[in-house]
Amino acid sequence: MGSQSDWETMKNAADTLEALDIAYEARIVSAHRTPDRLVRFAKGARDEGFKVIIAGAGGAAHLPGMCAAMTPLPVFGVPVQSKALSGQDSLLSIVQMPAGIPVGTLAIGRAGAVNAALLAAAVLALGDEDLADRLDDWREQQTVSVAEYPVDEA
Numbered sequence: 001m002g003s004q005s006d007w008e009t010m011k012n013a014a015d016t017l018e019a020l021d022i023a024y025e026a027r028i029v030s031a032h033r034t035p036d037r038l039v040r041f042a043k044g045a046r047d048e049g050f051k052v053i054i055a056g057a058g059g060a061a062h063l064p065g066m067c068a069a070m071t072p073l074p075v076f077g078v079p080v081q082s083k084a085l086s087g088q089d090s091l092l093s094i095v096q097m098p099a100g101i102p103v104g105t106l107a108i109g110r111a112g113a114v115n116a117a118l119l120a121a122a123v124l125a126l127g128d129e130d131l132a133d134r135l136d137d138w139r140e141q142q143t144v145s146v147a148e149y150p151v152d153e154a
């Protein structure tokens with residue numbers, strides 16, 4: 001993620017990966033404030049053993065696109081909800097990549113963070129039957145947890 005302030009959102013991705021028993025690392029890498037760290041991370045990610053990158057950033061959210069420019073790994077971008085423009089800026093600056101360098105862009109905020117983790121899981125599950133089973137179980141649990149009728153909430 002681009003900043004400590006993104007963690008509140010990106011923790012939802014981390015929690016989802018943990019629920020699926022997927023190893024991950026959460027790092028702060030800012031495209032603007034720590035550009036050298038970004039280059040080192042993105043260029044070295046595959047050799048470090050990473051399989052998928054989830055990049056969350058807000059505002060002028062260049063992190064996912066710059067990561068994607070420097071790694072062949074799949075990159076999923078999570079637009080963090082910004083204070084000034086409610087994440088519209090984050091979304092547009094992540095989603096509108098030029099042809100040739102893809103970023104799989106998710107929804108703004110928590111939903112995007114959770115779904116980025118689920119998409120990463122789906123990619124990894126293509127080569128991991130145990131994970132595929134865990135992902136099936138996760139989805140089944142979600143399905144059975146949805147009540148058929150609403151209740152009045154206090």
Ligand code: RP5
Binds near residue numbers: 004058
């Ligand atoms: C972006 O700027 C970060 O991804 C964050 O969403 C936003 C604001 O960062 P802080 O000023 O809160 O550190 O680079």
